[in-house]
Amino acid sequence: MQSITEQDLAFLRQAIELARSARNDGRHPFGALIVNDAGEIVVTARNNAVRPAGEPTQHAEMVACARAARLLPEEKLARCTLYTSTEPCAMCAGAIYWTGIGRVVFALPETGLLRYTGSHTENPTLNLPCREVFARGQKPIVVAGPFLEEEAGRVHEGFWVG
Numbered sequence: 531m532q533s534i535t536e537q538d539l540a541f542l543r544q545a546i547e548l549a550r551s552a553r554n555d556g557r558h559p560f561g562a563l564i565v566n567d568a569g570e571i572v573v574t575a576r577n578n579a580v581r582p583a584g585e586p587t588q589h590a591e592m593v594a595c596a597r598a599a600r601l602l603p604e605e606k607l608a609r610c611t612l613y614t615s616t617e618p619c620a621m622c623a624g625a626i627y628w629t630g631i632g633r634v635v636f637a638l639p640e641t642g643l644l645r646y647t648g649s650h651t652e653n654p655t656l657n658l659p660c661r662e663v664f665a666r667g668q669k670p671i672v673v674a675g676p677f678l679e680e681e682a683g684r685v686h687e688g689f690w691v692g
Contacts, residue, residue: 534674538635541565541613542678544574546637548590549615549685552576558653559685560616562590564598564631567609573597580652590614591622595629608632615682616643617675620656623663627671634660636675637682646686653690 541563548561560577575593578584591614598607611633612618612626617640626634640655647653664671676682 534635534677537569538611538613538674539677541571541611542615542635542637543681544571545590545613545615546678546682546685548574548576549682552578552590553685553689556580557584559689560590560614562594562612562614564594564610564612566602566606572601572610587621589619589622591618592625595622595625595631598631599629604630611635615685616640618660620658620660620663623660626660627664627667627669630669631671633672634674635677636660636673637678638686639676639679642676642679642683643686646683647690650690 545561545563549559552561553559557580558577563574564572566572573594575590577590578588578593579586594612607630610631612631614636616638617636618626640657644655647655661673
């Protein structure tokens with residue numbers, strides 16, 4: 531059984547709310563935040579990959595990693611947790627790895643996201659679990675998830691149609 535605390539669930543719900551906020555602003559519904567080992571939020575981020583204002587690599591996790599890397603040294607990042615509304619894609623998992631975040635907690639798995647996106651051209655899912663990406667690296671990253679799948683999924687309901 532995966533280890534998760536009430537605090538983890540609270541931060542995960544904040545990531546889901548960030549995703550809802552992104553959706554309300556016309557962005558893809560993804561949100562992430564990074565929390566230090568004292569339980570303090572370091573950064574929050576929403577997806578900004580919708581063109582023309584955004585660009586395709588500005589997934590919530592990528593934005594959060596970039597911001598956190600400018601604020602904290604690697605030894606502190608290694609003790610941080612990234613909470614995200616949806617499992618990090620392969621690109622975001624790479625960013626998490628290179629940023630040096632030590633733990634990831636996610637809500638909706640990539641396979642669950644596919645149920646909502648189908649073959650939508652703005653989000654062709656990549657069936658490569660973040661655990662597999664991290665397993666290829668030389669530094670350990672703890673992964674916990676999926677959790678709160680139904681809550682996280684509701685943010686995507688009706689978004690990817692048409």
